[in-house]
Amino acid sequence: MEDMRDWQAKWIWRQELPHARDHELVYFRRSFMVNGEGCKLTVHVSADSRYRLYLNGEPVSVGPCKGDAYTHYYETVDLSGKLLPGRNVLAAKALHYGGTSPWRMAEHGPVSVWRSEAGGFLLEGAVTAAGGELIERLDTDSSWRCLKDEGYGYVPVPMIQWAGGLESVDGEKQPQGWETSAYDDSHWPAAVPFYDVRNDWGELSAWPLEPRPIPPLYERTNGFQGITYLEGAAEAALSSMLGPASESATPQGLELPPNSRMVVELDAGQLTTGYIRLEMTGGQGAVLRLLCSECYEPENSTRGKRIKGIRNQTEGGKLMGEYDTYRVAGTGSGAEDRKPEAYEPFWFRTFRFIRLEIETGLQELSLTSIRYRETGYPLEVESEFDCSDPQFRAMWTMGIRTLQLCMHETYEDCPYYEQLQYTKDTRLMMRYQYGISADDRMARRALHDFHSSQLPSGMLQCRTPSMYTHIIPAFSFDWIYMLQEHLAYFGDLQLVRRYRPTVIALLDWFERKRTAEGLVGGMPPRYWTHFDWVNEWPGGAPPLPKDQPMTLHSLMYAAALNAAADLMQHSGWGELAAEYRDKATDVNEAVIRACWSEERQLFEDAPNSGSFSQHPQVWAVLSGLIEGDEARRLLRRALRVESLPVISLPMTYQLLRALDMTGLYDEIGTAYWERWRKFIGLELTTFPEEDIVGPRSDCHGWSALPLSEFSARILGVSPGAPGFERIVVRPVLGKLTWAKGKVATVKGPVSVEWRLEDGEFAIRVEGPNVPIELALPDGTTRAFLGKGQYSCGISKTSDHLHS
The missing domain is CATH 1.50.10.10 (Glycosyltransferase)
Structure with a gap:
């Protein structure tokens, strides 16, 4: 897996080594010009520990893919179709989780994200003309600008060692709109190149770079499905922000007067993983607290002794978890030429239900959007299953x-x-x-x-x-x-x-x-x-x-x-x-x-x-x-x-x-x-x-x-030889009377449909053009290529043992 890329870019951060051992969130920006049509740009990007990359305010990549001490991954992103005529801006935020050894639980961030003692950001790429001529190199060096986020804080509770880190963020100390091309970064200092990707003597760096081995995670905007608890606000205004996300929908917004408090609990309809995004205007000094939870639990459930019953039973129930906190800057505006202020935790959260608490200060706050971007591996479900027991169908979906x-x-x-x-x-x-x-x-x-x-x-x-x-x-x-x-x-x-x-x-x-x-x-x-x-x-x-x-x-x-x-x-x-x-x-x-x-x-x-x-x-x-x-x-x-x-x-x-x-x-x-x-x-x-x-x-x-x-x-489909060079179909009937579906294999899908009626078993199989061995419930077998249809008589009795 040794990468053959001869890197020209350098690792950059806001300072020379050694870096702070605390968690740091640092922003980076690089402006460049695009003149003429058909220009191209492909970038290769990584960070220690995590980054999110933007082009002209649009998120285009997140990573790096999790690696270890011997493999540090980078992403390759083709941005050619997103370039604009004139000035463009690449912007990134990079979060370094502090501390590595000896490990301190509840202080050093998520266990699953490997990192070194030093934070770093790396990007290599060049703008080229339609004919391939070089226009400008954009490699990370001192031409990039950077700024530490003084408003970002990491919450030292036991939960952070697992779930990506809880935050306490002061929006008034953050550079609002930093990722957009309109933002003025002239007061930002130059980034500091502090480490080469390689040297000529075979001494490997702290980040042995390799290309990402899996596709990018998908991100898909969704809305919450219902309100399970509400205090201190009108339900109608909140309801306008629920349901499927739609660009044409215009929520009326929820107006919260000064010195007020609102609590709402929302149901996503099913457990999910995603980036929760809250948008607002006004409200300087207001405090938002966000809790993500898998389910409702009885009042006597505690962190040390969890008690769970019907997961969406709100009566007599409570949501358990830890809070992210955000202090509102008040810079958001509903004007057409300005954007609302937004808060989005850096790492994705897992939830079916969320609890949002808002306490306003001296200003009115308008909450204009509560959405989330579901994220995960882009797994394509190629198989299908259905049968005579509807609960089996539910189990398949679950x-x-x-x-x-x-x-x-x-x-x-x-x-x-x-x-x-x-x-x-x-x-x-x-x-x-x-x-x-x-x-x-x-x-x-x-x-x-x-x-x-x-x-x-x-x-x-x-x-x-x-x-x-x-x-x-x-x-x-x-x-x-x-x-x-x-x-x-x-x-x-x-x-x-x-x-x-x-x-x-x-x-x-x-x-x-x-x-x-x-x-x-x-x-x-x-x-x-x-x-x-x-x-x-x-x-x-x-x-x-x-x-x-x-x-x-x-x-x-x-x-x-x-x-x-x-x-x-x-x-x-x-x-x-x-x-x-x-x-x-x-x-x-x-x-x-x-x-x-x-x-x-x-x-x-x-x-x-x-x-x-x-x-x-x-x-x-x-x-x-x-x-x-x-x-x-x-x-x-x-x-x-x-x-x-x-x-x-x-x-x-x-x-x-x-x-x-x-x-x-x-x-x-x-x-x-x-x-x-x-x-x-x-x-x-x-x-x-x-x-x-x-x-x-x-x-x-x-x-x-x-x-x-x-x-x-x-359905009974399994490999009879490595790589499905031979396919075995041996269905187990159990108490079912029929089943049908399609099973994905490396050779292609195998469709099976069988039915048991009045002691007669009938089955139809259709698959790729390889040998198929069908084992019938009466103990006989059939061999064929591609597809076949067979039946047999059986007398089915079984002594089921329930555990």
């Missing part, structure tokens, strides 16, 4: 919304809190995405991110990008599954070969941890021994000594060895594949010897511990330790013993794979959708983090399970 809100510049565990790309969450989200889209650009970047996080020991970090190193050993296996599933869905052997050394080093770390008994031993105390969120497991692991072997570590290692063997076999390293399979067998045999309870007919959570849970039983199947009838008996036993700790929402994916392997999916697996049905009745628009352990995040990517299962199991 799953898509969940995944969309957890995809920005990386996959994110949740958009409201951490906004971090964790290995376990990312593996699941990648797999869910494959159920609805053939776009793998984000998946490829995630694979590279975790590869880049590998420590010298071989261990992978459990989240990246991240400002500090965080290790959950069990999560590292998920990276191997990411690579295996990417091969299955996209068939890219070159990518597998690229990352084989990373797989080898990771597995070697666990091999070195094996005990004389053959098990994976205890984990270093500085690492987090975590497997799943379970009520009976404080911290996510059985309450047993962490320096002793845990059965799950051994079973997960054996399963990962088998997955790695599959990767090595496909990529031409057959001997290593055989070695990995032999090691997996050795580890499994050690688990049988040390962890099997003859009395309970279950695997213990650790040798001689007397502690049991569903988890090792499932992983005993996934690792290949238990197979056939014995595996079916084990799973039935584990899922019927009520005293066993229950698998969570995210690990249900692994449970369903175990049921797949044993032929129990239709009998048992379909009953697990009862856990997801409950979310519909709670008026959620996305799937939450958990359902048993306790509510926190209302949107968690690892819970979007319907996307993979409805496409690959109900």
Whole structure:
């Protein structure tokens, strides 16, 4: 990925090194002339830590895409179609999050944004004539002007370490209209070039630049859908600002008299991520406070103990969260030749509901607009799904919304809190995405991110990008599954070969941890021994000594060895594949010897511990330790013993794979959708983090399970060979009487429609011109190219097990 661009621009800031360790927002401007038609301008731009770029007042780019210490991304933007005859102005605001090491929680800003000790802004580009002749270079140097925002303040509360930073902004100290071409910047000082992009001796800079690996995030203007609470203002005036955004709409504005107070709570209609924008005129000295919240909660809900019920139940409910604060400058005007004053938090916010409090001072304030620009990864949903159960259709829609809100510049565990790309969450989200889209650009970047996080020991970090190193050993296996599933869905052997050394080093770390008994031993105390969120497991692991072997570590290692063997076999390293399979067998045999309870007919959570849970039983199947009838008996036993700790929402994916392997999916697996049905009745628009352990995040990517299962199991479409060179269609009926839809694949869409009526099953399949293997419910198979239509008689009975 080494970038070949020979940069001419220099990093600039408002001062020489060293820079302030506090958070700083700095504005930059550069004027230039355009004479003649057909002039062109393409710029390459980056910053430490974040920027937003404008051309003549119009926002044109935001970034840089999140990177790490070894990869600092830049964006390339073609501005040719936006140039105006005469004077043009490039303007940017760059926010540097202060402090890096040692890390101080609640002070140093979002964990997911890597940065150095110094803030910086970088832009390279040149205006050229239609024929290619150079008109003017615009590279960042001392010809740019800059100004520190003295009104910007960062709020040191725990929330800022996750969600992009809360603000306290004094508009009276800000340069209003600074991004427009009409603004007079003659009093601004010259920017200071303080760092070269490169030197000629191979000494890399603090910002190893690489081009952005994913497309720009979309931004789409939306309006709020309703008022849920109002105090101190007329509803009619506010209502005129609600609803879909329209350029032709002219809100009447809300007039707030001097020394008054207004509180309003607004509903966006569904959970979303976006930049909230408030526009106003007059009102100097007024104070606006903005709170973003996922839902209403009962009055007895607290930060330490969250209680969530029906999410839009306002009666007896309250919104919880932290506040952004803005002090109004009073410079906005409703005149045609002037713009209203605007406040927009620098980072996007996550919300379904917002609470806006306004206290005016000595002047009247007119609130003229409350809108937001929804933002996210431009994921194109190519798959379709419908069936006889309307709640399944609702779950499909909720799953898509969940995944969309957890995809920005990386996959994110949740958009409201951490906004971090964790290995376990990312593996699941990648797999869910494959159920609805053939776009793998984000998946490829995630694979590279975790590869880049590998420590010298071989261990992978459990989240990246991240400002500090965080290790959950069990999560590292998920990276191997990411690579295996990417091969299955996209068939890219070159990518597998690229990352084989990373797989080898990771597995070697666990091999070195094996005990004389053959098990994976205890984990270093500085690492987090975590497997799943379970009520009976404080911290996510059985309450047993962490320096002793845990059965799950051994079973997960054996399963990962088998997955790695599959990767090595496909990529031409057959001997290593055989070695990995032999090691997996050795580890499994050690688990049988040390962890099997003859009395309970279950695997213990650790040798001689007397502690049991569903988890090792499932992983005993996934690792290949238990197979056939014995595996079916084990799973039935584990899922019927009520005293066993229950698998969570995210690990249900692994449970369903175990049921797949044993032929129990239709009998048992379909009953697990009862856990997801409950979310519909709670008026959620996305799937939450958990359902048993306790509510926190209302949107968690690892819970979007319907996307993979409805496409690959109900419609039945999955790869029969890497990259869908062969397609398998094996529908699971469950309690449905019909289903239809379209599943995106790298070869093209596969359409499936099936119906069960009076004991007769009929199915129609149409796909790309590759071999298709159809497995019918009566146990017979059909093989064809492209499309086929078949039927069979079945007598369908099932003994559903509800968890």
